[in-house]
Amino acid sequence: MRRIGVFICWCGTNIAATVDIETVIKEAREMPGVVYAGDNKYMCSETGQTQIKGTIVQQKLDRVVIASCSPRMHELTFRKTAAAAGLNPYLVEIANVREHCSWVHKDKDAATVKAVALIRTAVAKAALDTGLEPQEFVVTRRALVIGGGIAGIQAALDIAEAGYAVDLVERTPSIGGRMAQLDKTFPTLDCSACILTPKMVDAAAHPNINLLTYSEVEEVEGYVGNFEVTIRQKARSVDAAKCTGCGLCFEKCPSKVKSEFDEGLALRKAIYVPFPQAVPNIPVIDRDHCRWFSKKKCGVCKKVCPASAVDFEQSDVLIKQKYGAIVVATGFDLIGFEIFGEFGYGKHPDIITSMEFERLVNASGPGGGKLLKPSNQQPPKNVVFVHCVGSRDKSRGKPYCSKICCMYTAKHAVLLKEKHPEAQAYVFYIDVRTAGKDFEEFHRRAVEEYAAVYLRGLVGKVFPSGDKLLVNGVDTLSNQAVEIEADLVVLAAALTPRHDAEGLARMLGIGSDAHNFFVEAHPKLRPVESHTAGLFLAGTCQGPRDIPETVAQAGAAAAKAIALLNKETLLSDPCVSAVDESLCTGCLACLKVCPYKAISDKPLTEKVHGRQRRRLVAEVNKALCQGCGACSAACRPGAMNLLGFSNEQLLAEVDAICL
């Protein structure tokens, strides 16, 4: 006979106000196998835990049921408590009588009946619990950072500084990301490149950092401590070891393509470095646009290269590497404008995105930072900025606030006036959100010192008219429709995750929200961890944020990764599948449903009626198994069972809950 102890928590009044504790204790004492039932105001407190430990010893309890808050909250706490009293921690069950009962029901009688049922269920499950021992496995002390923007660079630097090897994977030919495209940063107006490039150089020079630019993650397998990642290093067509970065090749290259880095406002060559400060400063041949690759003609770059570094024969390299931790920092894209026809984006060159404005105003950008109209290279006079293009728009865009647009638009208004003192900025806004250090002051400066006219309302339509743009808007504070003859219209587009973030989330096995932003494990208390152990999040791939927040988050993600890599071994969750070989028929239906390739077939030789017989049975790799239980449900003869959630336990739970 079992000796089960039931501990009922009041949780102050959280549980006790809706559930009649006395009745519950009385009922619990009658349940099969229960030898003790007691209560405490706060079971998770020091006194509560002492009570549990003491009772386990005194009453010689062999199973423990705690009726309290959700197991997602305190299961670990109580398992540790039991372990401290010498009980195997997997002999503890939680009845969730707070989140699933007292908090959602108002009728005290009904809630009490339900609480009793939930405890009865937990008792039935506990009776069938078996002690489980976690396995130890070795941690690969190497980290992978996906994305070479400021978030990725910062995370890589922090992990490298702690003494661990880091591979920094970046899709484009250079690290730097979005921040490299920006001109100045709000609210201090320090130059983005000036603060970023030293970090890029540091990352490249760090002995612990291995830069993998022009590379993409192709496959991720394994689990925390032992991820196995395949990275495709795309063919650069330039031998990195030989290239000196002299730049002769792209001077002579005859093919011109729109520059991604300059947001399509300028042209680059088919062999190119994306921007002058690129790290590494090694060109890449864009094979789709290179004459050699399309027509087998030209080859000028190869001829002029003094180091003979150009190599048309180079092919993609697949790198397989093991990592203990992964930081995901893939950044953002801007929302597509096709659906916002009223702004006329794409129909007139002087209607631009805020990112294009950054390039126009940037000294390294097209036009050398003179900020001229793309249509005729004349200085703009009236410039209209529009907030919330696609943000806070639940019908056509994204319902969320993109967070940084208010501030960068204020910055744009300031930069405009700095470049062209005679120009006038008009800013259409719904709300100005300046929650941040020195943000409000900066916004006020844009209005007071730089005389930006803020109009509370949005823009309904932009009409090209001659070489001007007619902007129809509204000022809801004076209740007037406003018409402005503008030279340049700048649209503050909503931030979205990278267009292929969904695929990456699936590959990594991390959650993403309705907009494909990666989801943190807890919105308050675990903001840089994903739901999957060993995978951490940094930067705008998780939600819109500015540079300092991104850097802080990258540091936090790095700290979490370092804490993980610092461990020599990890303990695996022992709630994994196990095969009863005597029942297994070798049909291997389990193998087909296993998402982790944790099941394989194994030949078994046994003696039946004095004769040797060979047959196949399923075998579970305990390190790979994550304990989902898909195999147990798929198993026809019932040979596969999930420890901790066994068939017998779940059936007992069903029986008890239906009583």
Next chain:
Amino acid sequence: MSVAAKTQDFEPLIVAFCCNWCSYAGADLAGTGRMSYPANIRVIRVPCSSRVSPNFILRAFQRGADGVVVAGCHPGDCHYVSGNYHARRRFSMLRRFLEFVGIEAERLEVHWISASEGSRFAQVMQDITDKIRVLGPNRKLRDSR
């Protein structure tokens, strides 16, 4: 007693199998947000909706449950990559089987409720309770007790 009065008195028992990562967490969120739903709902925690064997559901009906809900992560969001797809296929089959043996397929519902959808959890539970109340007690599969 009139039929209407009978439906009034009838308190259905509904067993909800909730996956640990999405729906169970969603139920927790409903609790944290104090979004009330009928006490007829009783939740059993499973690691994944794919852990739920049709056996468990039939057993629940046998033991007197009037309705069963299986709730998992949204398709594509499964914590275990593909578990909810297996669940989806398995239970669309099971519903047809239930119909075949003569028990209303509506007594078994499969829902996708994420960890952030507390209000949706409460709403789904309210809806199914109302539905089962109209359907009346499960007599077909229940043990004669």
Next chain:
Amino acid sequence: MQELAEISGEKINDCYQCGKCTAACPVNPFMDILPHQVLRLLQLGQVEQVLQSKTIWVCATCFTCAGRCPRDVDLSVVMEALRAILLRQRGGSRLKGEDMPCLIRKGMPEQGIVSGFRKYTK
């Protein structure tokens, strides 16, 4: 207010006053209350003021406001509901088909005939 909600089915409180409806409205110069103000007044419960305005009769029901609204509030439907409230208060129409021969002719879309009757009934 309740009647308005019933007829239109729109959630007035979803509006966050961005003014996009007014900015997009092709007939706003002829209105005494601007489209976004209509919604604001309704949010404040000042239905009477809206009912007495010229705006609801100026509205051409072109649906531009509805198409551009970031909050899914269909103002053109709200306008129609406001007109319907007034018309219902005034009771049955005395206008006959013969009164408007210009409308009843071949090629005129049915929608045009209906809205013409509605407008001239005022």
